[in-house]
Amino acid sequence: MRGRPVAELLVALTLIILGIIPVQFLTRTPSGLADAGEGAEDLARSEVWIELRSSHAPESWSIWHEGQQLWTGGGDTRADADLELHVHGGQIQLEVSGSWPDLEDSAYVEIRVEPDGLEDRRAGAWAKQEFRKNFQWSWE
Amino acid sequence: MKRFFTSFCVLCMFSTVLLAEPLRVATLHPLLTELAQTLGGEQVEVLSLLPPNANPHSFDPKPSELTQLQQVNLVLAMGKNLEPYLDRIKANLPAGVNIYEVGRPVPSVVIDPRNATFACCPRHMHGAVDPHWWQSPQAMRRATRHLGKELEKLLPEHKAVIRERTRAHMDVLAELDQWIEGELNRVPKRQRILVTAHAAFGYFCDVYGFQALPVKGLAGDQSATPAELGESIEILKENKIRAVFPEIGGRNHNIHALQEATGIKLGEPLLADNINSEDTSYVDMMKHNTNSIVAALGEKETP
């Protein structure tokens, strides 16, 4: 029994490896499922349709998400875009900025978000010449 | 070389003819016919399978109608399990032709299990998804946007005009939504309870802050038993319900019995499953329902 330690070690190693592979296979999380998530809580990245409306056309406006400018436009009372956003714990945070340099009065700005598979949400705010505001929505 | 050029020219002419051909779209609901024509314009030719007033839950396409599907490039269905016959449609489509479920992008509203007695049919009872998503203009707006994208994909050479029509129709729906919200402001919170003949207004109730009241014996083909009617009368009284709403073209047998027994106001019949004439548009349908609800449950306008 003690004559061939190297051969015994090799047999033992082979058995361990053969045992580990099926267990690993059975217990791993399928990568596709991990990303898709079941509810809003697990939603990592989602395609979100965003619509901006304003009572007065801004010279420019843009959308910021996690410190990054994702979209920019201007010259129209309405604009929309499909954006890929992070939905953390069922929440979306966006910063909307706009400028109306010639505006004497106030402009009403409305933003609507429609994440794929989740109900839409909207919010509005009054703007004066320069506007920068954080919006946050959550889904249960 | 000459032969190559001739073939090339013939091919070009052939593709031009192909491009000029409209997209042939079959629809399974009159509201989808309207939507396809609004977004597709002259670039689509619509074959409408379900006539106005027909019941979409129990529609049974005839073999001759199924044969017509051999000529189409796309089928539009409401989706959310409204059409139990989709498999039969699928089996009759030429290879590569898809059924596009227009309601699919709309987040589903589940029928409250307590409202199961309101369900239109056994398939939509006990926690099933309410298939009547078009009862919310916001849902219709989302569905419109997605259908626009689908048509843009299928008619890439007409992308710009389809997008323009889609955006214009979305504006119409946003305006409609605002109008409904404004009108419903006349219905006090305590009166925002909608008693209808079947659970078709889940999306409407969800968006405009109404509650669908579970009342036994209102839906279905069977008459309510005296005991069920008695229980319903109690519930209506308890909730101080002012009016109940029958449906145009719906099964209203019990709702009339209930109204007779309680003396509660009968609202102007609502359009739930379908429109009642070819001249009724989606906007007309939603305005009709809103006016009916406001007339029965709203406060009188103060001069």
Ligand SMILES: [Zn+2]
């Ligand atoms: Zn129905």
